[in-house]
Amino acid sequence: xxxxxxxxxxxxxxxxxxxxxxxxxxxxxxxxxxxxxxxxxxxxxxxxxxxxxxxxxxxxxxxxxxxxxxxxxxxxxxxxxxxxxxxxxxxxxxxxxxxxxxxxxxxxxxxxxxxxxxxxxxxxxxxxxxxxxxxxxxxxxxxxxxxxxxxxxxxxxxxxxxxxxxxxxxxxxxxxxxxxxxxxxxxxxxxxxxxxxxxxxx
Amino acid sequence: xxxxxxxxxxxxxxxxxxxxxxxxxxxxxxxxxxxxxxxxxxxxxxxxxxxxxxxxxxxxxxxxxxxxxxxxxxxxxxxxxxxxxxxxxxxxxxxxxxxxxxxxxxxxxxxxxxxxxxxxxxxxxxxxxxxxxxxxxxxxxxxxxxxxxxxxxxxxxxxxxxxxxxxxxxxxxxxxxxxxxxxxxxxxxxxxxxxxxxxxxxxxxxxxxxxxxxxxxxxxxxxxxxxxxxxxxxxxxxxxxxxxxxxxxxxxxxxxxxxxxxxxxxxxxxxxxxxxxxxxxxxxxxxxxxxxxxxxxxxxxxxxxxxxxxxxxxxxxxxxxxxxxxxxxxxxxxxxxxxxxxxxxxxxxxxxxxxxxxxxxxxxxxxxxxxxxxxxxxxxxxxx
Numbered sequence: 001x002x003x004x005x006x007x008x009x010x011x012x013x014x015x016x017x018x019x020x021x022x023x024x025x026x027x028x029x030x031x032x033x034x035x036x037x038x039x040x041x042x043x044x045x046x047x048x049x050x051x052x053x054x055x056x057x058x059x060x061x062x063x064x065x066x067x068x069x070x071x072x073x074x075x076x077x078x079x080x081x082x083x084x085x086x087x088x089x090x091x092x093x094x095x096x097x098x099x100x101x102x103x104x105x106x107x108x109x110x111x112x113x114x115x116x117x118x119x120x121x122x123x124x125x126x127x128x129x130x131x132x133x134x135x136x137x138x139x140x141x142x143x144x145x146x147x148x149x150x151x152x153x154x155x156x157x158x159x160x161x162x163x164x165x166x167x168x169x170x171x172x173x174x175x176x177x178x179x180x181x182x183x184x185x186x187x188x189x190x191x192x193x194x195x196x197x198x199x200x201x202x
Numbered sequence: 203x204x205x206x207x208x209x210x211x212x213x214x215x216x217x218x219x220x221x222x223x224x225x226x227x228x229x230x231x232x233x234x235x236x237x238x239x240x241x242x243x244x245x246x247x248x249x250x251x252x253x254x255x256x257x258x259x260x261x262x263x264x265x266x267x268x269x270x271x272x273x274x275x276x277x278x279x280x281x282x283x284x285x286x287x288x289x290x291x292x293x294x295x296x297x298x299x300x301x302x303x304x305x306x307x308x309x310x311x312x313x314x315x316x317x318x319x320x321x322x323x324x325x326x327x328x329x330x331x332x333x334x335x336x337x338x339x340x341x342x343x344x345x346x347x348x349x350x351x352x353x354x355x356x357x358x359x360x361x362x363x364x365x366x367x368x369x370x371x372x373x374x375x376x377x378x379x380x381x382x383x384x385x386x387x388x389x390x391x392x393x394x395x396x397x398x399x400x401x402x403x404x405x406x407x408x409x410x411x412x413x414x415x416x417x418x419x420x421x422x423x424x425x426x427x428x429x430x431x432x433x434x435x436x437x438x439x440x441x442x443x444x445x446x447x448x449x450x451x452x453x454x455x456x457x458x459x460x461x462x463x464x465x466x467x468x469x470x471x472x473x474x475x476x477x478x479x480x481x482x483x484x485x486x487x488x489x490x491x492x493x494x495x496x497x498x499x500x501x502x503x504x505x506x507x508x509x510x511x512x513x514x515x516x517x518x519x520x521x522x523x524x525x526x527x528x529x530x531x532x533x534x535x536x537x538x539x540x541x542x543x544x545x546x547x548x549x550x551x552x553x554x555x556x557x558x559x560x561x562x563x564x565x566x567x568x569x570x571x572x573x574x575x576x577x578x579x580x581x582x583x584x585x586x
Contacts, residue, residue: 066549076538
């Protein structure tokens with residue numbers, strides 16, 4: 001991902017984080033999103049990460065990071081201790097996304113999730129026309145080595161949220177090259193490459 | 203002949219010592235009228251004394267944490283992996299201080315020191331000390347060195363626990379805490395190991411109820427056994443398998459059908475035990491294990507570790523090692539959880555390492571990397 005792509009994603013998430021909010025970033029990577037939230041939104045909080053190199057990078061970026069396996073849930077945290085629990089581009093890589101979504105709204109007032117929409121038309125075409133497992137900018141791994149074990153579509157995600165009693169507060173869709181477009185909002189499940197959601201327990 | 207030291211070593215160092223003539227009241231009810239602390243320093247204290255790091259040693263450690271005492275020293279100080287130019291405790295940036303704990307046997311007042319009241323060695327009469335007592339005594343050392351607030355207090359194992367105690371007892375004097383392979387308290391299993399070690403020493407006929415110095419004797423066998431047991435618990439099963447397996451000393455691989463040393467692991471343990479006896483005092487070993495057993499900062503707060511840490515004002519770096527079964531990752535996670543509960547600034551790394559508890563002494567890359575990143579993030583200019 002280029003930095004400009006990361007920016008769009010990050011900017012939308014950041015715009016959803018209120019000033020001075022207490023946040024938890026699940027799968028915080030190098031910690032730059034949190035760093036950005038600390039600097040631009042005066043947010044506080046922690047990142048959780050499993051990759052040792054990324055943990056070092058997060059610490060180097062001045063972010064508090066706790067080495068954690070998201071597949072073990074968020075049992076280190078009490079109920080409702082964060083304003084927002086953020087998970088960018090990680091939902092599709094966890095063992096139990098359903099349980100983790102519930103954990104997010106348990107420990108936080110709100111959840112923010114971004115994921116690659118598997119119903120994006122280019123991915124559909126990849127499978128339909130080439131007969132091969134879809135790959136794209138947002139999904140750049142071969143089938144045999146992908147960490148993305150629970151891919152879903154925008155429609156799938158919204159149905160799951162309804163089943164779990166999770167209320168979607170806001171949805172944004174980025175189409176190709178992480179652009180926001182009118183068309184993407186018109187036909188999100190077809191034209192949206194990346195989906196961003198803000199939600200809470202209903 | 204001039205010896206050259208590795209460029210990332212602090213090189214040749216000299217121990218120092220300071221005597222305090224102010225009475226020190228101990229948790230156990232005794233008062234030491236005066237006492238001495240042996241210590242070493244590496245690096246240079248800056249003008250506003252804001253770059254000082256206190257290193258706390260583990261059970262059998264000393265104030266010799268880094269560098270060499272003589273050109274022909276076979277081994278450097280115990281935390282050479284982490285102290286020196288460009289290392290996590292970068293001596294180009296930090297002024298690192300390490301003192302021998304009170305009750306020790308390497309220069310600080312302890313059981314082998316002369317009791318001014320009797321003119322004889324304290325021996326068994328040396329009072330039991332606690333981790334809190336060590337913090338109190340080190341605070342006097344900080345005053346002596348002109349250090350109002352440590353940029354960090356750091357340690358592994360018991361030393362990490364001492365660093366936590368610093369933050370709890372003197373919150374305004376600790377900017378950062380580094381607790382490696384530590385625990386919020388010992389488990390029953392840990393206390394059990396300590397008790398076996400103590401019994402090994404105390405049941406040695408040459409222990410003489412702790413007055414072996416006066417008897418011109420030493421409980422060598424007991425102390426050796428205690429150390430052998432300790433070494434088993436500091437290594438992981440995998441580390442032992444890799445290091446020794448079932449390798450035998452004899453070349454032909456035949457069994458001797460006797461009790462001589464046959465397996466490499468036996469040889470290793472006997473060597474470790476024997477060399478320990480030459481450099482360590484049995485009464486100090488008893489006292490240090492007791493201090494470990496007593497450590498439980500949550501106890502004063504109804505068992506709530508979060509409450510014990512709530513008033514602390516430090517940033518924390520906590521790390522554990524996957525193969526450490528003496529102070530396992532779950533013990534470090536308990537510390538982390540307590541810090542998270544009270545919104546403390548904390549980072550935690552669970553480092554993949556096969557060395558067991560001893561990993562905190564080793565140059566494990568991920569360990570050094572995260573530790574270095576944390577130390578670099580310390581802002582020396584920041585006021586409390």
